Amino acid sequence: MDFGALRTLVRDLNFAAHGVPITVSRPALDETPIATSGIWVMPQTEGIPGGTELQRRDPIRVMAISRDAVSSVPRGTLILAPERAGGLERRWRVDGTDRVEADHVRVVVVPDFELEA
Secondary structure: OOOHHHHHHHHHHHHHHHOEEEEEEOHHHOOOOEEEEEEEEEEEOOOOOOOOOOOOOOOEEEEEEEOOOOOOOOOOOEEEEEOOOOOOEEEEEEEEEEEEOOOEEEEEEEEOOOOOO
16 A cells, blocks of 8 residues: 555645745755745753753754755755744744655754844
């Protein structure tokens, strides 16, 4: 039995139900921005070694993006996305790849405060 169509349906339903509208700009590829949707994954917190009292622990923001919409998301890619559905768009910069699956990629993003000229 082929489950390909079912997997595609489930992925599309997940992005429709849990996704936020995003715009992906890959400056290295110099192409037009891609409008699609992304899913914010639960923020991760790295463990810190013991013995130090004052350390900052910021959660690592991860976003899942369908590979059908965006084939690759290299480091430095800019993403316009709200933190919550219906919220204000913020500009995020891809800092790295968390995981690559057959149908989506999970990227680590950081806020991009660089002002545009």
